[in-house]
Amino acid sequence: MSAPLLRPGQCELLDVGKDDLDTSHLNAHILREESRQLLVKYRHPWATTATIDAETLLGNLSQLAPAVAERFAPKSKSLNGLVFRLVNDTDRSGDEATYIAMSYCWRKVHQRPPVKNVSAPGALPFGWVKTVEQFPLPTTPAMFQAVLRQRESEYEGLWFDQVCINQDDEAEKAVSIGAMDSIYKNARTVVIALDDIEADPDEVAFLRHYIESYSHSMEPLARQPNYGHRPPFMQTQPAFKSFFERVLSSLWFERAWCGHEMRLGKTHIFLVPCRSSDQDESYTFIKFTGVFFLHMLTLSSEIMSTVPGHQARKTTLQQLFGRRALIYEREAFLLKNPGTKFAPLPEPVIYVPLIAEVFQMKAGGNPRLPDHLRILDANRDKVSIVLNTIGYPLALKPPTAMQSPSTEDECLRQLLLIGLAANDPVALCTTGPPLLLHNGSISWLRRPTPLDVVSAGQLLPHFPRMKTFISLGFDGRAEYVQLDLIFLEFPQRHRADSDVIWQNHLHRANAFIDNCMQHHIESYTMWSSWQAPSHPRAPSMKNVFVQTLACCFECGPTWTTQVCHRFQVGSYGLTSEAIDILFNPYLVLHNHIATPDGRQDITYLLNFLSILVAYGIPWSSGATEMTCGPIPVSIGVAGVAIIFAPFKYSRILRVAVPHAIQDTAYDSLSRGWILTPINTGSIPSDWALQEKSVIFGDSAFNQALSMQLGPNQQRVYGPVAP
Structure with a gap:
């Protein structure tokens, strides 16, 4: 050619x-x-992935957040x-x-x-x-x-x-x-x-x-x-x-x-x-x-x-x-060669990661304005840049004196709500710090960050319109979102012998990690970065690797094999047979680790643990291995999964997935909402959103999740003290 x-x-x-x-x-x-x-x-x-017309998008936005919809007009009016x-x-x-x-x-x-x-x-x-x-x-x-x-x-x-x-x-x-x-x-x-x-x-x-x-x-x-x-x-x-x-x-x-x-x-x-x-x-x-x-x-x-x-x-x-x-x-x-047909050449632009990219860049605003107004004008410019680039058919109207100021967090809120109005699944899964609204309250929405690109590095289908539409409300103190949620279970909480089994898993995992450290097994940066003597984070990093491996033991070799293949660890040599050997409680590890094949398989397993820690902890919100750890979750008896959650809420937290993004297509997103109850009733319906994280589930878990029906219209606020 x-x-x-x-x-x-x-x-x-x-x-x-x-x-x-x-x-x-x-x-x-x-x-x-x-x-x-x-x-x-x-x-x-x-x-663009934007296939929604201006009338539908504005209608959805008006139903979701009327005050935000008032700020925008159909793009066709701008050009005319x-x-x-x-x-x-x-x-x-x-x-x-x-x-x-x-x-x-x-x-x-x-x-x-x-x-x-x-x-x-x-x-x-x-x-x-x-x-x-x-x-x-x-x-x-x-x-x-x-x-x-x-x-x-x-x-x-x-x-x-x-x-x-x-x-x-x-x-x-x-x-x-x-x-x-x-x-x-x-x-x-x-x-x-x-x-x-x-x-x-x-x-x-x-x-x-x-x-x-x-x-x-x-x-x-x-x-x-x-x-x-x-x-x-x-x-x-x-x-x-x-x-x-x-x-x-x-x-x-x-x-x-x-x-x-x-x-x-x-x-x-x-x-x-x-x-x-x-x-x-x-x-x-x-x-x-x-x-x-x-x-x-x-x-x-x-x-x-x-x-x-x-x-x-x-x-x-x-x-x-x-x-x-x-x-x-x-x-x-x-x-x-007129008439030649070429396959479409899509632009690799994803809405929410684009928001994070644009708001990381600099914008001056109107240079003729005073400094404080110029900053607000620059934020409005970034909103327009995002909408222009992605192709959503909306344009900002001129600002009015009655509008809330265009602070950065307010502009991010507007863009995320536009994403929800367009049924963008990533808009429900951003993992940065909570947005601070102009009235001083903390939003349930979280800031888009570059780490959202990792979990959303591909074009994802828009979620279908729900029978009960996602809506916003304000109770005089803070804004909340009202939506259908699917609550997950904690298998350890329902087993009489769970403490004994879990302690056994922890003991085996601790011995395994100690052997790997003594034999200087190399792996990804997430593992090797803290291996130096007297590293200040060595105890906490070792602890999170031990707990993650213990969770893998809890979930079993079949779960580990499937999730390994999801992250392509298996394609580099970690086979189901190798996992079965490594998970055998009677394995003499110090003998196995001395063989070339055993050392290689253990390296692959450490690679897998590094991926779980790197993807699972919501680093962009400020969480670390010192504040978050892995816990197993399930849907009845149909499959198991692991999610990383804050230690300080371990006794009261619940894990839920918005019904809108229950489909298996969204399993790479941080769709696991870590919630704590706000009201003290026997059946709480008001929740505080503390974190979001990826749920690492096997095929049985993901399939069961995609078919679940959850309680309707749960209220979710920003993070508050339980």
């Missing part, structure tokens, strides 16, 4: 003369409605009411047929609005008056000129937010932000101005030479030039490596809006200034495309980055631009 091709223009040096910095010939003009409709069309995101401006020459006639969009990071926090300078009376003949609009430049004048040069012609327009949106008109701003995805998707290209970094002379000299060889490479796109060398090419070229790391260190990659704009662009052009002196007659910029950026990402993947955060950033960017490259290849192939 890939044909050999040249790469002219994918990386080049661009000079801007000091005499070319005047912007007085430019202004921002409003396009006619018919031109705007031709240029800015709503394009559904490539990958969009005032669309483009920057171009003042003497241009007619509207543009295409435009480019600029993405940048403000060099200064506070910026002034555009200023219109009117010529003095009598300065021009015949009483003429000339008005020139001087708008604030978000970059250096030279960088702005470099951006303008990316237009295909002087007739092409330029869009960037601070000038093309009236920042003093809240209604216009709300509409434009709601349509931001359409604005960037319809741009011919997105020009990214990395104005906070400078390439040094050694890097520029290397690129001058490299551009020539790269541009004339006859390698197809799927085979990157200089990839696969030993030693790796970027390792042998320090100037190339330092330039790439300099690019990744730009603040632009940390900004929420910038990441959003990058994700939406069809094609990309990056501009990096080169270091210059006052004596230079011109400014030089390194220009490279998204394809060349993918080339650098590919070469950099052969070496480990030592800069904090760069390794994860490289992985994310390589996935994004690799996908874009595949789209480019498909489009090129279709030009030569």
